[in-house]
Amino acid sequence: MQLISLTAFRSLGTVTGVIALLLSVSVSASVPLAAQDRASQVPADSVVALPELRVEIGRLRTGSVPVAEVPFPVNIISGSDIRGTTGPSVAGALTGSAGLSFTNQTGSPSQPDIRLRGFALSPIVGVPQGVSVFVDGVxxxxxxxxxxxxSLIPGTAIDRIELIRGSTGAFGKNSLAGALNVVTLRGEERSVEMVLEGGSFETLKATARGSESLGSFDGIVTGSYDRSSGWRQLSSTEEISLFAKIGGRGERTDGWLSYSFASHHLEGAGPLPESWLDGGPLPPDITDPPDDRRELQYTGGSGDMFRPVLHFLSGRIERELGDAWTLQANAYGRLVDFRQSNDNITEPDALGLTNIRTVGSTAQVSYEPTGRLITTAGVEWTRNDVEIEIRELPNRTFPSLTP
Structure with missing residues (x-):
């Protein structure tokens, strides 16, 4: 697959611009980089200073702790590393982490099934979940x-991802294998960045980001569009994502308000029996198979389809009450609608309609007298309203439905 990437970046404060056109092909070379030093050329007594990595502990930020002092394994993935990949996403960023395995049960590349320490992080209803996922404390x-x-987490708006391994009580239920903490960006110096990519299978990817900082106020807006017909039939993808955040910083107070929107249309053809692909016998109800057996659909219908729509509003405020005391609070509302259709062969097709409305708030007090010991106490309130409707639809095996 060939991929053409066009990137434009403009820093409005320094009036500089760079446009780069890249064509990615499979070429390898064994020429050493000029900037690399051979091990024999590095003095034995040299010291390499690495930047300090710090991890946030708790649902809301509780100061931060150096990675070397955290009592459990942690992986930190920076936002710059994520945005440097093709089609930035949380799942794509995690693929390079040790100890994770990826499978795909839905047939859609946007819905991977991830395993960590034998526990699942999955979009499949009914799979026991062993990882808690948080976005800005929610x-x-x-x-x-x-x-x-x-896929509902905007990859273009991520400041960093913290993968905390091991059972961690501070993150609550579903944290037997660990927790995934996603922190979104704040606005910085004035800049605009756009990336446009295109390739095989009608692939089109576009991302844009604008950032601004004026005095004590900051803001950022990001958006992305991703479309592909897929490398096989009935596997098209279309994803739209928007994110905006405004904030303000004072001498002792820091606060922000963010909004996320996502709308996806994901098709999943599902797996095929190997015998079908090898020319083996087909079920008797498949009377006119295609010449290319890769076009076969196991259930014989139009494939599975998943359409989520997300609206997510979140805000947080932090206030230093003294030299050692800090008060933090957040509030959020999350509305998500799922529309999922499943082809069946032993029963009528199914259409699932799920509406989830979540509102909540968290307050936390932190006490850090020495810089080495952090004590926190907090309270959380959450309300979930869930409506689920499942409908039966006729198919070729069940052309009519009995009331």
Missing amino acids: RVNEADASQVHL
Whole structure:
């Protein structure tokens, strides 16, 4: 697959611009980079200073702790590393992490099934979930079955991802294998960035980001559009994502308000029996198979389809009450609608309609007298309203439905 990427970046404060056109092809070379030093050329007594990495602990930020002092394994993925990949996403950023395995049960590349320490982080309803996922302190495991749709988290707006391994009580239920903490960006110096990519299978990807900082106020807006017909039939993808955040910083007070929107249309053809692809016998109801057996659909219908729509409003404020005391509070509202159709062969097709409304708030007090010991106490209130409707639809095996 060939991929053409066009990137434009303009820093409005320094009036500089760079446009780069890249054509990615499979070429390898064994020429050493000029900037690399051979091990024999590095003095034995040299010291390499690495930047300090710090991890936030708790639902809301509680100061931060150096990675070397955290009592459990942590992986930190920076936002710059995520945005440097093709089609930035949370799932794509995690693919390079050790100890994670990826499978795909839905047939859609946007819905991977991830395993960590034998526990699942999956979009599939009914799979026991063992990882809690948070975005700016808000739990985004769905209220009906604790499943997680990572594609609804805007990859273009991520400041960093913290993968905390091991059972961690501070993150609550579904944290047997650990927790995934996603922190979104704040506005910085004035800049505009746009990326446009295109390739095989009608692939089109576009991202844009604008940032501004004026005195004590800051803001950022990001958006992305991703479309592809897929490398096989009935596997098209269309994803739209928007994110905006405004904030303000004072001498002792910091606060922000953010909004996320996502609308996806994901098709999943599902797997085929190997015998079908090898020319083996087909079920008797498939009377006119295609010449290319890769076009076969196991259930014989139009494939599975998943359409989520998300509206997510969140805000947080932090106030230093003294040299050692800090008060933090957040409030959020999350509205998500799922429309999912499933082809069946042993029963009528199914159409699932799920509406989830979540509102909540968290307050937390932190006490850090020495810089080495942090004590926190907090309270959380959450209300979930879930409506689920499942309809039966006729198919070729069940052309009519009995009331």
